[in-house]
Amino acid sequence: xxxxxxxxxxxxxxxxxxxxxxxxxxxxxxxxxxxxxxxxxxxxxxxxxxxxxxxxxxxxxxxxxxxxxxxxxxxxxxxxxxxxxxxxxxxxxxxxxxxxxxxxxxxxxxxxxx
Numbered sequence: 001x002x003x004x005x006x007x008x009x010x011x012x013x014x015x016x017x018x019x020x021x022x023x024x025x026x027x028x029x030x031x032x033x034x035x036x037x038x039x040x041x042x043x044x045x046x047x048x049x050x051x052x053x054x055x056x057x058x059x060x061x062x063x064x065x066x067x068x069x070x071x072x073x074x075x076x077x078x079x080x081x082x083x084x085x086x087x088x089x090x091x092x093x094x095x096x097x098x099x100x101x102x103x104x105x106x107x108x109x110x111x112x113x114x
Contacts, residue, residue: 003044003113004092006082006099010106018104029100037084042095046082079106083113 018026037043055066079101086092092110099108 001085001087002092004084004086004089005111005113006046006084006092006096007078007109007111008080008082008099008101008106009076009109010079010101010104011076026100026104029103033098033100037095042084042086044083044085046080048080049078051077 034043034046053067057064057066084092084095086095089110089112092112096108096110101108
């Protein structure tokens with residue numbers, strides 16, 4: 001099996017705050033989905049990310065460090081990552097098709113690790 005890195009991208013949760021019940025249900029959906037991957041031997045690792053962050057970029061005058069520039073267009077954030085195991089890229093795509101991030105207007109980037 002190969003390992004695939006999944007980057008979870010989603011709307012910035014501070015712009016549209018879901019209700020307590022919506023949040024609870026979304027968390028349960030994630031738990032059920034991950035438990036299914038674990039049961040079938042596809043889960044390797046994963047984690048959510050905090051909302052705070054720093055971006056470091058080289059510039060002609062040296063290394064620049066920016067705070068809170070991890071959002072794209074001030075709307076989209078990288079919310080977390082997953083490492084999954086799959087036979088090939090097609091299977092990784094199939095496994096991700098039921099990911100709960102799509103229920104929250106998010107999307108994923110799938111990359112094979114080297």
